[in-house]
Amino acid sequence: MTIYSTFDNLKTEKQELIINAALKEFVQVGFEKASTNEIVRGAKISKGSLFNYFTSKKGLYIFLIDYSIQVTEKVYEQIDYGETDIFKRIENIGVQKLHIQLEHPQVFDFLASSIQEESIEVKEIVKQKLEPIYDKGTNKMYEHIDYSKFREDVDVEKAIEILNWTMSGFGEKGIKELKGIGNIKEFGNRYLEEWMSYSELLKNSFYKK
Numbered sequence: 307m308t309i310y311s312t313f314d315n316l317k318t319e320k321q322e323l324i325i326n327a328a329l330k331e332f333v334q335v336g337f338e339k340a341s342t343n344e345i346v347r348g349a350k351i352s353k354g355s356l357f358n359y360f361t362s363k364k365g366l367y368i369f370l371i372d373y374s375i376q377v378t379e380k381v382y383e384q385i386d387y388g389e390t391d392i393f394k395r396i397e398n399i400g401v402q403k404l405h406i407q408l409e410h411p412q413v414f415d416f417l418a419s420s421i422q423e424e425s426i427e428v429k430e431i432v433k434q435k436l437e438p439i440y441d442k443g444t445n446k447m448y449e450h451i452d453y454s455k456f457r458e459d460v461d462v463e464k465a466i467e468i469l470n471w472t473m474s475g476f477g478e479k480g481i482k483e484l485k486g487i488g489n490i491k492e493f494g495n496r497y498l499e500e501w502m503s504y505s506e507l508l509k510n511s512f513y514k515k
Contacts, residue, residue, distance in 0.1 A: 310369060313359035324349040324359070325373065328366055329412035337367055337425040367428055371420060371435050374413045377406060378439065382446050390452040392466065393505050397498075399447065400473045404497070407477075455513050465512045472504055 313321065327348030331340045342363055346353050360366040384402045389395050407414060420432045421440075448466075456462050 310359065313369075316359075324351065324356070325370065326410075326412060328370055329374075329416045332367065332370065333412055333415045333419050336419065337363075337423055337428050340367075342366075364427055368431060370416060371432065374410075374417050374420075375435065375439055377410050377413045378417065378443070380406060382443060385446065387446070387449055390450055391455065392448075392451050392453075392469065393509055395447070395451065396469055396473050397501060397505060400477050400501070401498070404477055457512060457514050460512050465508075469508055469512075472508065473501075476501060476504060 313324075316324075324345075328345045330348065331345050335341075340363065342353055342356060345366075346356050349356070356366070360369055381399060381402045384398075385395070386398055389398065403414065417436065421436060423429055423432055453462055456465065
């Protein structure tokens with residue numbers, strides 16, 4: 307039994323409605339300004355029910371951090387660490403994030419906003435929970451990468467930054483397009499083909515011939 311056992315007993319659809327409503331509100335206005343009235347309105351539940359599930363706004367926020375960490379770790383679990391090419395590694399991560407973000411549209415935005423959270427009430431908790439996860443994720447992302455493929459005159463760190471920015475922007479574009487498409491498999495194939503054109507362009511700029 308967990309401290310969220312009452313919430314855990316809800317149907318999955320109801321849980322997701324509450325989670326997504328709460329994530330949306332915290333992402334938009336931050337912890338201090340977040341309104342539980344807006345959250346319950348979006349989740350279509352009473353305020354009494356919300357506090358029965360999570361006790362307080364802070365309790366809900368902490369739950370969402372733990373929940374978002376679990377979702378994020380699914381990305382790392384799906385990565386092929388036998389792939390040593392940085393372009394293919396980041397491509398793999400981007401595809402996994404795309405699928406997860408389709409199911410949990412606000413999770414990555416919530417984690418990004420949490421890192422910037424200045425509220426004294428939750429700032430230290432966020433730091434304790436998220437810093438180890440980000441450090442672990444960064445280390446795993448670049449584990450066993452073959453950097454010898456880069457040209458000697460290329461600043462590898464800056465090249466990887468450019469690659470990450472490109473994939474991030476491309477992923478956001480993909481999420482917007484995917485929301486209006488029913489066939490995920492068909493979109494996924496087209497998404498990969500389009501990404502490959504960007505990837506090849508960057509490879510020609512950074513890799514040895």
